Amino acid sequence: xxxxxxxxxxxxxxxxxxxxxxxxxxxxxxxxxxxxxxxxxxxxxxxxxxxxxxxxxxxxxxxxxxxxxxxxxxxxxxxxxxxxxxxxxxxxxxxxxxxxxxxxxxxxxxxxxxxxxxxxxxxxxxxxxxxxxxxxxxxxxxxxxxxxxxxxxxxxxxxxxxxxxxxxxxxxxxxxxxxxxxxxxxxxxxxx
Amino acid sequence: xxxxxxxxxxxxxxxxxxxxxxxxxxxxxxxxxxxxxxxxxxxxxxxxxxxxxxxxxxxxxxxxxxxxxxxxxxxxxxxxxxxxxxxxxxxxxxxxxxxxxxxxxxxxxxxxxxxxxxxxxxxxxxxxxxxxxxxxxxxxxxxxxxxxxxxxxxxxxxxxxxxxxxxxxxxxxxxxxxxxxxxxxxxxxxxxxxxxxxxxxxxxxxxxxxxxxxxxxxxxxxxxxxxxxxxxxxxxxxxxxxxxxxxxxxxxxxxxxxxxxxxxxxxxxxxxxxxxxxxxxxxxxxxxxxxxxxxxxxxxxxxxxxxxxxxxxxxxxxxxxxxxxxxxxxx
Numbered sequence: 001x002x003x004x005x006x007x008x009x010x011x012x013x014x015x016x017x018x019x020x021x022x023x024x025x026x027x028x029x030x031x032x033x034x035x036x037x038x039x040x041x042x043x044x045x046x047x048x049x050x051x052x053x054x055x056x057x058x059x060x061x062x063x064x065x066x067x068x069x070x071x072x073x074x075x076x077x078x079x080x081x082x083x084x085x086x087x088x089x090x091x092x093x094x095x096x097x098x099x100x101x102x103x104x105x106x107x108x109x110x111x112x113x114x115x116x117x118x119x120x121x122x123x124x125x126x127x128x129x130x131x132x133x134x135x136x137x138x139x140x141x142x143x144x145x146x147x148x149x150x151x152x153x154x155x156x157x158x159x160x161x162x163x164x165x166x167x168x169x170x171x172x173x174x175x176x177x178x179x180x181x182x183x184x185x186x187x188x189x190x191x192x
Numbered sequence: 193x194x195x196x197x198x199x200x201x202x203x204x205x206x207x208x209x210x211x212x213x214x215x216x217x218x219x220x221x222x223x224x225x226x227x228x229x230x231x232x233x234x235x236x237x238x239x240x241x242x243x244x245x246x247x248x249x250x251x252x253x254x255x256x257x258x259x260x261x262x263x264x265x266x267x268x269x270x271x272x273x274x275x276x277x278x279x280x281x282x283x284x285x286x287x288x289x290x291x292x293x294x295x296x297x298x299x300x301x302x303x304x305x306x307x308x309x310x311x312x313x314x315x316x317x318x319x320x321x322x323x324x325x326x327x328x329x330x331x332x333x334x335x336x337x338x339x340x341x342x343x344x345x346x347x348x349x350x351x352x353x354x355x356x357x358x359x360x361x362x363x364x365x366x367x368x369x370x371x372x373x374x375x376x377x378x379x380x381x382x383x384x385x386x387x388x389x390x391x392x393x394x395x396x397x398x399x400x401x402x403x404x405x406x407x408x409x410x411x412x413x414x415x416x417x418x419x420x421x422x423x424x425x426x427x428x429x430x431x432x433x434x435x436x437x438x439x440x441x442x443x444x445x446x447x448x449x450x451x452x453x454x455x456x457x458x459x460x461x462x463x464x465x466x467x468x469x470x471x472x473x474x475x476x477x478x479x480x481x482x483x484x485x486x487x488x489x490x491x492x493x494x495x496x497x498x499x500x501x502x503x504x505x506x507x508x509x510x511x512x513x514x515x516x517x518x519x520x521x522x523x
Contacts, residue, residue: 081512091517094213097219133220
């Protein structure tokens with residue numbers, strides 16, 4: 001989401017691979033705890049990096065919860081066509097929207113949206129609109145790896161990997177093995 | 193990409209990108225709620241100087257599914273029948289604030305003129321001009337070909353791939369066909385091999401310079417090339433001159449309809465000669481009994497109705513690509 005052109009050296013690592021793993025394990029347990037199990041649960045990752053996170057959370061949930069298959073609770077939700085800032089950026093690529101195996105619509109499901117960074121909240125607003133056309137979930141929750149503040153809409157996360165106070169000018173860069181070959185979260189750029 | 197005027201303007205990467213967007217758009221069209229808010233507040237004008245059913249409806253559906261406002265303009269019943277020029281029509285549209293103009297015109301090059309004359313600030317999409325180009329038809333044909341010939345169980349639409357190594361025969365009235373011209377260019381860009389088949393009178397002058405082969409013999413092409421797809425073209429009698437409009441007019445290009453059908457029509461016998469996996473395409477409207485028999489048109493291998501459905505997805509992709517991004521400064 002964030003155009004990162006700063007050189008590697010200017011950033012600070014805030015989460016390493018092990019930290020990300022621990023945060024996801026905790027979120028997986030929190031999701032189960034909050035929803036009293038995995039009944040009707042659907043995890044929808046928002047491409048690009050929310051998608052691998054959703055699959056990792058689903059795998060962790062499948063490990064601890066008997067009778068749950070990761071492929072049957074994790075899917076993807078593309079929000080590009082619902083964004084309110086399309087005309088401010090070059091044309092964005094549309095990614096796939098794919099409900100988990102065996103899930104036909106989202107009626108009466110508990111949907112957990114999964115994204116890497118929560119910033120302005122506009123992506124999540126678009127995601128809520130996109131969800132509306134796939135059914136009427138019983139509840140929608142939000143899990144993010146990093147909450148960096150500076151919300152522009154009344155949106156908050158239910159499950160947060162790490163709260164990261166940042167300056168507006170800084171960039172939070174999440175890298176994941178599936179998309180970037182390595183797991184890390186860095187803060188780059190900005191004038192402190 | 194500011195306009196879509198010709199299939200030749202599309203490089204391989206852009207063509208694949210458009211087909212991939214179309215695949216995403218097609219996925220949304222299987223839902224109960226098909227409408228997306230993407231182009232809310234944008235205005236698309238359908239400017240049709242020539243008759244059309246499927247292309248106009250297809251563009252209208254595509255724009256409406258993306259929540260754009262659609263204004264339909266057809267030459268009949270407008271000021272054009274009072275003698276208004278293309279320029280004045282364009283200036284009127286500009287004054288109304290159209291974001292995109294979809295134009296079909298009987299004169300080759302009219303969309304190019306509209307896009308580059310400085311009359312309009314909007315994006316121009318060519319929906320067929322004379323015997324020149326019909327790029328969205330080529331895109332929907334490529335989309336249909338990719339889905340049937342390249343897609344597999346994991347990737348049913350063949351997202352991200354081209355048509356390398358596939359062979360397509362385009363048969364019939366090539367001379368008058370903008371569909372053939374656009375397809376030859378786009379399919380070649382995507383790596384497919386195209387063979388044109390037509391009677392000598394309906395092969396355009398200069399076809400040697402096109403990126404395809406040409407033949408006069410349909411049976412021979414089916415036997416030797418074993419095409420993965422055969423695309424039948426409509427015999428465009430309205431462009432062939434002759435008097436009146438009834439059957440039998442405009443056949444100066446071949447001795448008789450019956451003889452044309454015997455040499456170049458797709459019937460049950462030729463259908464059986466095609467490879468097992470080959471698909472039958474037609475851009476419509478069909479002249480049943482002339483270039484295609486009912487056996488072929490209604491066979492399970494015909495994807496003619498699917499082409500129409502894919503047309504909506506492809507046109508949604510084109511509108512998205514041209515209108516959803518940053519507004520470039522108008523020259």
